[in-house]
Amino acid sequence: MTVSELIRRLESADPEVVDAAIQELGRQRARAAAPALLDLLRTSDDATIRNAAALALSDMAVPDLLGVVAGLLDDPRTAHSRGTLLYALGTDDYDCRPLLPRLVELAITGGWEVRVSAAGLISQIEGEMDADVFDRAHERLRTAHAADPANEVLGPLLELFEE
CATH class of the missing domain: 1.25.10.10 (Leucine-rich Repeat Variant)
Known part of the structure; x- marks a missing residue:
């Protein structure tokens, strides 16, 4: 065809x-x-x-x-x-850098598949990032992880931000 x-x-x-x-x-x-x-x-x-x-x-x-x-x-x-x-x-x-704030939110609030997929995309982001965007995303992750320290996605993602 x-x-x-x-x-x-x-x-x-x-x-x-x-x-x-x-x-x-x-x-x-x-x-x-x-x-x-x-x-x-x-x-x-x-x-x-x-x-x-x-x-x-x-x-x-x-x-x-x-x-x-x-x-x-x-x-x-x-x-x-x-x-x-x-x-x-x-x-x-x-290049998912422009989506970082939305990806962080999905990594926090999405269902399992969405959280894992969002975290995977975040981990693939390379290159220069706007410092304010990065800092806000980092703080959002820190707050979410503090509220849910057993979350299997947020811990490794937070470590990635703190490298």
């Missing part, structure tokens, strides 16, 4: 057809499909479709994925399905 045919399938009312098309576009690393996949990621109410689109876009290393996922992290539609969105950013293709 051609990329054009797969892109047309993204408009199907059948989520299984859409998911299969997304999977194939991702497998082919069909960057011509990136605009349609980004639109689907932004607009779909189906978490499975959003997650598949995010992973396909990550496989294609589409730069705009970072901004779209950043917006979705505060979208109520993703309240219970953010782990895969974060996972999709876990490659060297994405």
